[in-house]
Amino acid sequence: MIQPRSFPFGLGFFTSLLLLLFFYVSKLYFFRQYPYHIIGPHARQPLANNIENSTLGFEKVFVVGLPERSDKRDALALTSSLTGFKIDWIDGVRGETIPDKALPFGVDRLKLWETNLGSWRGHMNAVRTIVAEGISTALILEDDMDWDVRLKSQLKLIAVGALDLQYPSTKTSPLPESSPYGNDWDILWLGHCGEVFPELLEENAIEPPTDPDLVSVFRKYTIYPDSTVPPPEHTRGFQNFSAHPYTRWVHTSGGPICSFAYALSQQGARKVLFDLSVDHLAGPFDNALAGLCRWGRGKERLGMRCLSVTPPLFVHHRAKGAVNGDSDIQSIGAGELREVGTTENIVWSARRNIRNSLVGGIMESQFS
């Protein structure tokens, strides 16, 4: 016999059970590409769900590109909207429009191409916007970026890794609640052409590595198995991916090449604006930024805290059509035509799956 009082209790209990089941299933659904031992640590992460928001858990997403490259703007507007995030454009700059008087200390205009200067200025305008508007964190992309359609799930795991590297000894204490990526970083380098791990840099080749600072610099957070990493024979980078198939690492930056995609904290943006403009400029933008991460780590320098993801989450897309349209910095491949667009290291390319996303089709891998 049902007692009168037990009815609301039973109903409440049943509803809670349903809700719990719903959250459990939706979480598993979100991470269906990953085995449980990988998604487990995710539970400890405050604000993790903000990574699903329309700015990927950052305050802003900026894209730097020349206004006249409407082809790249159209493609990026479409791909980002299909992946579920919103971008703000920062107009790229032509090098020749920058007067000599505006050049940072140390720039030799003849050695640095005008196109490199233009690229530097476009990035600096994004960085200056972050500083001037007091933006807490922002992701900056170049305008030919591509990524995996599972970007948000990937970023959630990268955030777990970034938190693990920033707060290694706080396995049980609460994590900071202002950014899902943590608060103790300047640069999160999410897109690059490849980089060596810091332990392989000559200045770190001190045997044995007992210096606690170096030991922490060499720590890595390993995501394995990661089905969003291509098969080893198709993974490009400086690591031996046959020895480490389907593996992605979050690690202290060694010396990344290319500035495809990087996030800056407010503190990071201030350091970059100082070191790559107000104080001096030592070369092309990406090399200068990598140099800042590599040489600026010491407290007596700028105390840089740069983290990278290898293989990267963002890579430049080589679009179908005229090959010389790829870069606004270099002119290569004049007269050549590409029949199918490609992107290194990205399995379910968002760019190549636009049609599938539009019609609700099955995602296609670039590597099978």
Ligand SMILES: *[C@@H]1O[C@H](CO)[C@@H](O)[C@H](O)[C@H]1NC(C)=O
């Ligand atoms: C997304 O989350 C981040 C981190 O919590 C936050 O700073 C940002 O404002 C959020 N974006 C939107 C559009 O709500």
Ligand SMILES: *[C@@H]1O[C@H](CO)[C@@H](O)[C@H](O)[C@H]1NC(C)=O
């Ligand atoms: C990479 O690793 C594989 C498997 O462990 C090994 O056979 C191969 O020799 C390595 N390649 C290089 C260049 O070290």
